[in-house]
Amino acid sequence: GEDVEQSLFLSVREGDSSVINCTYTDSSSTYLYWYKQEPGAGLQLLTYIFSNMDMKQDQRLTVLLNKKDKHLSLRIADTQTGDSAIYFCAERGGTNAGKSTFGDGTTLTVKP
């Protein structure tokens, strides 16, 4: 079946850029998403990209998609302590519209 993989941990200093990487296996993916989960809360949709796009920028967030390599990244510019959270990559395949596959999440720690 489909698989989405992310590294589990990332630590950066406040003010640096963070880059969270994700790889997926489903070549028919239509949407790819990034969600943020703060402690004790559900997931919050951060941003998404259509599979026919290479890049999307939204304020401090930049999403890059390399469809050939099935690689997705989320860059957070000027990372703040409030960005500390778990970040989930997810992909929605073309075959079953209701089922998105999530990665295990990357825990981002921002040190002052």
Place this chain on the structure above:
Amino acid sequence: DVKVTQSSRYLVKRTGEKVFLECVQDMDHENMFWYRQDPGLGLRLIYFSYDVKMKEKGDIPEGYSVSREKKERFSLILESASTNQTSMYLCASSHRQGIQPQHFGDGTRLSIL
């Protein structure tokens, strides 16, 4: 502000009990989802529903059932709770087309003793 509301943040039940987790959304979304979240395993889809009285199995439906009698409400039922169902349960919703899922509730942390 759009909302997905789960009825309990924390719940403690005993092995063998029948457990109901309730979720309500106020956005008139067609699709609703139940996930469980476990450390190191990410989010796994239990069931989703794309319309009233309609449901589809996710990746780990065993030991669970669901009910969608009204559009805004999606219930997850543990028929006979077991300790391996101790987990964080997340409900989510979205429109029929587009981002799936779009909005999440804050989760129910369920402990089965």
